[in-house]
Amino acid sequence: GQQLNQSPQSMFIQEGEDVSMNCTSSSIFNTWLWYKQDPGEGPVLLIALYKAGELTSNGRLTAQFGITRKDSFLNISASIPSDVGIYFCAGQNYGGSQGNLIFGKGTKLSVKP
Amino acid sequence: NAGVTQTPKFQVLKTGQSMTLQCAQDMNHNSMYWYRQDPGMGLRLIYYSASEGTTDKGEVPNGYNVSRLNKREFSLRLESAAPSQTSVYFCASSLTGGYGYTFGSGTRLTVV
Numbered sequence: 001g002q003q004l005n006q007s008p009q010s011m012f013i014q015e016g017e018d019v020s021m022n023c024t025s026s027s028i029f030n031t032w033l034w035y036k037q038d039p040g041e042g043p044v045l046l047i048a049l050y051k052a053g054e055l056t057s058n059g060r061l062t063a064q065f066g067i068t069r070k071d072s073f074l075n076i077s078a079s080i081p082s083d084v085g086i087y088f089c090a091g092q093n094y095g096g097s098q099g100n101l102i103f104g105k106g107t108k109l110s111v112k113p
Numbered sequence: 114n115a116g117v118t119q120t121p122k123f124q125v126l127k128t129g130q131s132m133t134l135q136c137a138q139d140m141n142h143n144s145m146y147w148y149r150q151d152p153g154m155g156l157r158l159i160y161y162s163a164s165e166g167t168t169d170k171g172e173v174p175n176g177y178n179v180s181r182l183n184k185r186e187f188s189l190r191l192e193s194a195a196p197s198q199t200s201v202y203f204c205a206s207s208l209t210g211g212y213g214y215t216f217g218s219g220t221r222l223t224v225v
C-alpha cells in the first residue's frame with residue numbers, strides 16, 4: 001500500500017528558531033494535510049492543501065503541496081514552547097469507496113525555552 | 114461543541130477479556146474511522162465506515178470488530194484482548210472520504 005516517509009523523526013530546538021519538516025511518497029496524492037498532536041490528545045488539523053504547488057499559511061505555519069504531488073513540507077517560524085507535540089503529515093486520495101488518509105509516522109518537536 | 118467523543122479514556126484489561134470502545138460524533142459526518150497509535154508507528158487504520166450501514170477493514174483489522182450503530186456512533190470491540198493490543202485508540206470522522214478528519218481525544222488501553 002501507499003506509504004509516507006516523514007522526516008525528521010524528532011527535533012530538539014531552541015525557542016525562537018525556525019522548524020522545517022517534510023513528507024515524501026512514492027505515489028501521488030490529491031490532498032496533503034498536516035496535523036498536530038498535543039500530549040494526551042488526538043491530532044488536530046493545522047493546514048490542508050488541495051492543489052499541486054499550493055503554498056498556504058496559518059499564522060506562523062506555512063505548508064506547501066509539492067509540484068510532483070508526491071511531497072509536502074511544513075515550516076514553523078519563530079517557535080514557541082506551545083509548539084511542542086507530534087506533527088503528522090497525511091496524504092489523501094478520494095473517489096470510489098475510500099478516500100482514507102495515509103499518515104506519516106510523525107515528527108516529534110521539542111522546544112527549549 | 115463536542116465533536117468526536119470517545120469513552121472510556123483509560124482502560125486496563127486482562128488477557129482474554131473483552132471490551133467495546135465507544136465513539137460518537139455530533140457533526141453529521143458520514144464517514145467514521147478507528148486508528149491505533151503505537152510509538153514509532155504513527156497512526157494505523159483498523160476499520161472504517163464510509164457511510165451508515167457499511168464497514169471495511171483497514172491496515173490492521175485482526176483481533177477487532179466494529180459496529181456502525183447509526184450515523185453518529187461507531188464502536189470498536191476487542192473479543193479476546195491480547196498484550197499486543199496495548200495501544201492508544203483514536204476514533205475520527207469526516208464529512209465524506211474526501212475531507213480531512215476530526216479526531217477524538219483517544220482511549221489509552223493496556224492489556225496485561
